[in-house]
Amino acid sequence: MTTAREIMTPDATCIGAEESVLEAARKMTELGVGALPICGTDNKLKGMLTDRDIVVKVLGQGKDPAEVKAGELAQGEAVTIGADDDTAEILRTMTEHKVRRLPVIDGHTLVGIVAQADVARSLPDPQVGDLVQALSTD
Structure with a gap:
């Protein structure tokens, strides 16, 4: 049984809820990632901030990214996965919540991120197709 801990990207870098979206964009660029917890x-x-959130919810609405706080874009309770949860649970959670990235929690501590690509690499081919299809439909 493959667990989240085995396939995650460890040491996820957070953006503080009080930091600006501009700072978040800088961190994303520096780290070469498309999302930050x-x-x-x-x-x-508090949630996940994606590059798409920045474009659609900030830039696309004419807001100043230096003035908008990252925490303003957090929506409800964050969808997470436990570090010892298996790929079946990861798949179920991603599919149910239509998310491509899951913060991995060990107790109350953020220990990494599992992305759709991480899961896809760990699954047999038929399940990969099911995952991609489930996350690509509205």
Whole structure:
């Protein structure tokens, strides 16, 4: 049984909820990633911020990315996966919530991120197609 811990990208870098979206974009560029977990001042996960969120919810609406706080874009409770959850649970969670990236939690601590590509590399071919199809439909 393959677990989230085995396929995740470890050491996820957070953007603080009080940091600007501009700073988030800079971090994404520096790290070469398309999403960052949003962490509050209490070190708890508040959500995920994607490059698409920045384009659609900030730039596309004429807002100043230097003025918008990352935490303003966190939506509800963050969808996460446990570090010891298996690929079946990861698949179920991604499909149910239509997310391509899942923060991996060990207790209350963020330990990594599992992306759609990480899961795809760990699955037999038929299940990969099912995952891609499930996440690509509205």
